[in-house]
Amino acid sequence: MNDRVVVTGLGSVSALGLNTDQFWSALKEGRSGISSLQGFDDSGLKVALGAQANGFDPSSCFFARDLPILDRYSQFALMACQEALAQAGLDETALDGAAAVIGTGCGGKETDEATYDQLYRQGKSRAHPFTIPKGMPSAAASQVSMQLAITGPVFTVSSACSSANHAIAQAALLIRAGVVQVAVAGGTDAPFTYGLLKAWEALRVLSKDNCRPFSADRSGLVLGEGAGMVVLESEQHARSRGATMLARLAGSGMSSDAGHITDPSAAGAARAIQAALKDAAMDPQAVDYVNAHGTGTLANDRTETEAIHRVFGSHAARLMVSSTKSMHGHALGASGGLEFVATVLALRDGVIPPTINFTRPGEGCDLDYVPNTAREKRIQAAISNSFAFGGLNAVQVLQAV
Known part of the structure; x- marks a missing residue:
């Protein structure tokens, strides 16, 4: 079985807002969520x-009885999944046998830190009994499964900054293989x-100014x-229940640089983009927009630009390329x-989010980065890049519906 996969729900929590409407409004306005570090x-x-x-207040979002078992990263996952499922029009009765694939680069660091503070700084002799189930890397996936009654395949993917894209790819593969009809990822x-x-x-890769x-x-x-969470469904399943399809997930591509632990490879990134386009059976010339990994580091931005040139050739000059990390940071x-989520909305609404704070092109950075102001333009196909430390790359191809 190889059913096509569509997106029917979106959910997000970020510095730009606690839901997707707020997130998308900020992106379209070119409004930054970056500020002086608090706390x-x-x-x-x-x-x-x-x-x-x-603006996130856990006590207003969760029952007091649940908070002792919910690390902050699990709280974010639950909020975003709940929003995505609500938009998709799916409730607990529809999620029996569905999948949840949740990516994380860090896991429950808040729980780890609190435990070490108690043991090493405060001199306490015991850790909280829920330390392991609260802070384990799979805690968010487990909480999503338990609180949303998702009873099918549920697991965690951890590949640093490519974790979410790898998770979405695995969820899509489950649907295409006929294992499930619905997945949140x-x-x-x-x-x-x-x-x-x-x-x-x-x-020494963090910016001090922006x-x-x-x-x-x-x-x-x-x-x-x-x-950032999405609901994926087989197209047949979505049509059968009259769901609104926001975009089609046409293909996924993955690769490994098999090189340096922190220095990215243009060849490795290009292989992931090429693999995604091949999976989608899409000609590179059909792509209109690239949501870039775009971290703002010297190495990534130059390397990613080179990878885009390698894959798209002369068409690269006609691509719109933007980094929304300029607004929501590198999460x-x-x-x-x-x-x-941003790429799906760009396809749905015909608005390309900008790369804000753009001054002048860096060396080796010679593409159309949609500088500073969103651009209204109807597009049919886009890719979203994720390239992680360790050379772990994952790319998604999305199409308008």
Whole structure:
């Protein structure tokens, strides 16, 4: 069986808002969610900026009885999944046997940090009894399954910053293989803990002033948090129940650089894009828009541009390419989910979100990056790129319906 896969629901939590309407409005307006880092006063951190979901209040979103078992990254996943399923018009009665594939780059870091603080700083001799089930990398997937009554295949994918796109690809494969008819998939991460920020600080890839993907004066990435989730269905199933189809997931491509742990490879990225187009049986000339990985680091932006040239040839000059990380930050394992949501909405509404903060093109960055202002243009096909540390690449091809 090889049924076509469609998108019927979208959900998101990010620094741009706690739902997808807020997220999309900010992207269209070119409004940034990046600001001075909050919650770490006098900590000795050199990290200056973050794209934090500062309006998020767990106590207003979840029952008090559930909070002790929900790490922040699981909270984000649940909110985004609930929104996506509501838009798709699916409730618990329709999810028996459905799948959930949840990507995360970090897992329950908030829980880990609190535990280590209690043991090593406060000198306590015992950890909380829920430490493992709350903080394990599969906790978000388990919570989504339990709270939304999803009883089919449920598992976690962790491939750093490609986690969400890998998760969406696996969910689509389950549908195409006939294993399930419905799946919820995407990514979630909550990296704003002292220990994790110190680790990122040591990598020296964080910007001190802003996120400016593809610009000559770009100075690094800005971390973000949140979740991006989608509901995928077989087209036959969606049509049978009269669902509104937002886009078609035409193909997925994956590759590994098999090279450096942090230095990306244009050849590896290009292989993933080519694999996605082949899976979609789509000619490169048919693609109108690329939602770029676009981190704002010197290495990524130049390498990604080269990969696009390798795949698209002379057509690269006609592509619109933008990085929404300039607004919602790099939410690690959630980024691919947020960017997938943005790509679906670009196809649905005919609006290309901009790369904000763009000044002038950097060396080796010579494409149309939709600088600073959204562009109204009807498009038929788009790709969404995710390229992770360790050379783990995942690309999605989406078509208008």
